[in-house]
Amino acid sequence: MSFTGTFKEVSQENSEAFMRAFGTPEEHIKIAKDLKSxxxxxxxxxxxxxxxxTGTHVSVVSFTVGQECEIDSITGxxxxxxxxxxxxxxxxxxxGIESVTExxxxxxxxxxxxxxxxKFKKTSKRV
Structure with missing residues (x-):
């Protein structure tokens, strides 16, 4: 199966606790918790x-499997x-974050x- 496509978030679990543990400012958490990416x-x-x-924030991640890349966090x-x-x-x-996208x-x-x-879990469906 190919990952290629566009996916819309349909649910998330534990986002606020995860963002707090990451050090995200409360004002960002209040806004982000209700946004669907x-x-x-x-x-x-x-x-x-x-x-x-996510809302007005756009993050682009380009990577080659197995090679070092730069990632933008939720705090920028x-x-x-x-x-x-x-x-x-x-x-x-x-x-310190393990991320698994399946x-x-x-x-x-x-x-x-x-x-x-x-653990923060986000489920997205192909559109």
Whole structure:
């Protein structure tokens, strides 16, 4: 299955606790908790480009599986990490956060981010 496509967030679990653990300011949490993101993914072999739009904030992540890349955090901070692929999962460990993006079926992506035992789960459907 290919990750390529546009996906709209349909649900999220534990976002506020996760954002607090990450150090997101309360004013950002109040705004972000009710926003639904749109994720556009382009997959070309081992190269990916993800454009994530949440409200007015747009984050673009380009990476090649297994090579170091730069990631924008939810607070706008930039940090480096490596993303690997295991089947239908993209797995990254960056700044203490483990992120797993799984293509669970042809139309559903589930992203689970874990920080210090706090899990944030976001489910998105292909549009």
């Amino acid at each position: 749109i994720t556009e993914i382009e997959e070309n072999g081992d190269h990916f480009k993800m454009t994530i739009t 901070e930039k940090f480096k990490g490596v993303i690997k692929r295991e089947g239908n999962k993209l797995i990254g460990n960056m700044k 293509l669970v079926d042809a139309n559903t992506i589930v992203n689970t981010s874990t920080l210090g035992g706090i």
